[in-house]
Amino acid sequence: MTDSTSGPSAEPRRSAGPAGGAGSRGPIRLVLVDDHRMFRSGVRTELDEVSGNRLDIVGEAGTVDQAVAVIREQRPDVVLLDVHLPGGNGRGGSDVIAGCAGVNTEAGGPVRFLALSVSDAAEDVIAVIRAGARGYVTKTISGPELGGAIVRVADGDAVFSPRLAGFVLDAFGAAAGEIAEVDEELDRLSAREREVMRLIARGYQYKEVAKELFISVKTVETHVSSVLRKLQLSSRHELTAWAMGRRLL
Amino acid sequence: MTSQRPEPPAASRPPLRRGGEGSLLAGVSQGLGDHLGLHPFAIRALFVAMTAIGGAGALIYAFLWATIEPVDEQDAVPLERRTSPGALLVAGGAVVVMIGVLGFLQSQGLNLRLDITIPVLVLTVGAVFIWAQLDTSGRQRLLADQGGSPQKALGRLVIGAGLAVVGLVALTTQNADLGQLRSVAAAVVVALIGVGLLAAPYLTRLWRNLREEQAATARATERADIAAHLHDSVLQTLALIQRRADDPTQVARLARAQERELRSWLYAGPVGPAATLAGAVAAAGHDVEDLHGVPIEVIITGDRPLDADGQALVNALREAMLNAVRHGEPPVSAYVEVGGRSVEAFVRDHGEGFDLDAVPSDRLGVRESILGRMDRHGGTARLRRLEHGTEVSLELPLSHEPQGADS
The missing domain is CATH 1.10.10.10 (Winged helix-like DNA-binding domain superfamily/Winged helix DNA-binding domain)
Structure with missing residues (x-):
């Protein structure tokens, strides 16, 4: 059993001030969910590089239970969700989406999920999309493309x-x-x-x-x-x- | 793991072994005393007293000596004990045969007080049986140590049971005439039922062991397969990558090739070179990737058997992909749609693009390998210059599809 007590790395590391927001609204608040720490930090670095301050990574999680806790606490705009995760009912990303049903962002809209997976297996893709993810991209996606995808999902597309x-x-x-x-x-x-x-x-x-x-x-x-x-x-x-x-x- | 079984007796009870420290003869009394928590002297006294009554004590001693495993100096682990229910039954059968012999001897005039000896013996054997059944270490030994040869144990069990039956028949028929055979048969049946009842838990347990063992073997084999595969592929590639760490192109190529290989192993299972169009397209894509270290996203919908026209399309597609990685910019993607009436294929890159007219006419790549080839097989090929990059589209009509043959 994974102990969910060992610190859901919520890292409330918001950008210093609200002045960061470019354009008409504030930065998109993002939570990274992936069980590989190295991958999370890689994505974080890449997104920091390409997005300037349009994206604000407000939390990270490595298991289903951590992810649900972090998302309920942070209420982000977009969750970048790995398809395969330990914990929960063993259905990975789908469990996270199910566990966060009804959670709204600070603005009142629904939390959107973008599936990001190394798996190309059809059953994984279809499962997470049918669970409610707004999109699906593979982990080989380039940084700028990922940034664009996040913005698009945040807009409800x-x-x-x-x-x-x-x-x-x-x-x-x-x-x-x-x-x-x-x-x-x-x-x-x-x-x-x-x-x-x-x-x-x-x-x-x-x-x-x-x-x-x-x-x-x-x-x-x-x-x-x-x-x-x-x-x-x-x-x-x-x-x-x-x-x-x-x-x- | 192990399914539920009767409540475990005191876990700290030492295993039943003979010949520990302080043994006098074969160490049976010492071992029994250790096991039961009694002073070995009391047990010895009991044996001596029972030997006085028709020699039963000596018989029991011999029986226990034969069945109890001696202490092994190296291991104090209870799992190492090697007696099995089969062995117990063999020994029990032997004892019964022995009794038969004794009875024969008595009928020849020797007075061995069998009226006392036999009940005592039977009681002891029964007690040992039941005790072994309740004994934790015995159970553990059965589950863990016996795992190697449940079939053998089963064989011993059968032999033991047979021996017991033979012994019982010998015992009960020694002085009997044929008229008594009916009651003898009844006695044998009763004895068999008794033995069956005693052995039933063993049999079920052995069966379960066998099943568990088979499952474990399957798992172990699978694990070994995975380990071997990971070693042959992933670890080797990782080592290569570390050695080539200063060459990003090589690293990317190695990583990509390994990813593809692992992916196909994980998700597709072991498949040989596919004789379908989709398989051939995927293989061509991998080829080009390996040659140039540029990733190509190959997406295929539908599939059909690979024929000569299909092969021509694959070759043209391969050429187009080669062009894309050589002259274009990544990302390069290929999309192949196998429809009911035609196969369409698209290869797209994000480079500057080029004009076909500007390509020198001695360059056969595009003209011959793509356009000409498609033409010869009744298809078409087009080259489009997009805002970012170039797209080659191929189309191959499937005229000789068996669509009219069987509706």
């Missing part, structure tokens, strides 16, 4: 890595040509959503996707969020079967 997009296309049968007739259909992607997903899978940034499809970035974000919702709510049986039966790499 969804973040799809190319790999997650590929997964979505496969799991929803969109690659094989299945297209929803109505946008609201939960079990299939609409033609536009499929286009957006394909471009993301091809390595396009949201901006490039927008340009390619002659739509606004905001519209791209809407499509991605809508796909995320389908991913979370769909009862499409292939989704789970796919996740179980096939690995992403």
